[in-house]
Amino acid sequence: MSKLALVTGATSGIGRAFAERLAADGYDLVIVGRRAERLAEFAAAHPEVAVRTVAADLSTPEGIGAVAEICAAEPLTMLVNNAGVAHYMPLAELPAEKAAELVSVKVLAPTMLTRAAVGGMQARGEGTIINVAGMIAFGGPAPHAQMPRRAVYGGSLAYLVAMSQTLSAELEGTGVTVQVVCPGVVATEFHERQGLDLSMVPRMSAADVVTASLRGLDLGETVCAPGVENAHLLDEVFNADLAAFGAQGPDLATRYRNA
Template sequence: MNKTHQGQSRQTALITGSAGGIGYQLACIFAAHDYNLVLVDRNEPKLVEIAVKFQEEFGIFVKSIVKDLSISTAPEEIFTELQKADINVDVLVNNAGFGIYGLFHETDLATELEMLQVNLVCLTHLTKLFVKGMVKQGEGKILNVASAAAFQPGPLMAVYFATKAYILSFSEAIANELEGTGVTVTVLCPGSTESGFHERTGMADSKLLKGKKMMDAKTVAEIGFHALMKGKTIVIPGFINKLLAKSVRFVPRKIVTKIVRNMQENK
């Protein structure tokens, strides 16, 4: 637990990628539930704005850490900074991530290596650093944000889909390992979400998205938060997303891959 300036005792949640989208909505929910926050993002102006807003609106303590998570030293630097500030993390939310769209032999290698660092390596590194303290204190929660993409291969976003499959597998495995320790692991697997992600990846005009209504980031965050609080391992927002995730196991992998390719292509 951590002491605020008002002398109140609150738990603290660390959220990566908290300047927008699902990460920001999760930060709002944790703040409304009286958590202190550690917000990590590379968008410094937005972090400062959010910190001031939350401190004024909710009376909580907010620490902003500006980091580019594609740099390999970032997780250790975050951990060390919090240790020096005597801030204990009770809830770790690994939300940061991004994708790249296109044929693998044509996409930019440097960008994909950064994606692997953010989506996969940083998530693993932060989990390793913080889970030990959680086990020692006998309580803690970890929320890893994957995607409905985790359940099948993804032509035209091959590396992104693969990183999300890793997050799902990794989260399930350590959730099992941590049973009985007081620490729970939840993996959130949303489908297409209104968050600006698809515009950044360049797939906004794909058959999967063009003209389709997506779930909003706030709804996804609320579903993820409540699943985390209940200690659920896997949560897939939306009935259709649940159905698709379960159905792929009954279809030959080659056919699943062709279907995903067709959906991912631009009209």
């Protein structure tokens, strides 16, 4: 049986690297992006697999709806929610339209596309959902001097981590696997489009991010951090999360009782 993957943000960077790798692995593809000419270029370069191109803007209800319809109708083996925008700036300086675009692309679109795809995957007893987030999801406690403020961007990536972990548990035993990939700085056009020059910063390749993700699936990782050598650090974070979650009680904590 043929394998079918839908990849968003497939015109460059990590999305393009996913599409390249999956085509090499024999997947037929549905590739989604804003730039129709780049989608057509990719399809023409990969005649060995069936490639359907979908020009859609996932910051709009129409774009999300069109791609969600495909996710619901097609027998997807894999869904890669990769599309993204950065808009790095403090919240007070972030224009309303850019805040809405960011939340639509990194929160609403992955949610609605996953919702559309997961029912069919469950019915077929197999499927993989990969959400592309980033290590900034874990950077919330960092002081200003260490990390520039980008509250909406960081919050959207943290949402993808929490959603992926919770959905993975929800789908246990169904044959459907969920993973969230959290790379650090990657050598793509992503930062350049925001006017950021990171050419002197050590960066991972997009191909290596994809390698980590696919190997992470083999290892059973729900959270894949391609640049973190010591995986026990992630275990410690999540164990601490669960410890705090399990330690809650119905009584007001002592520290809040003494004014």
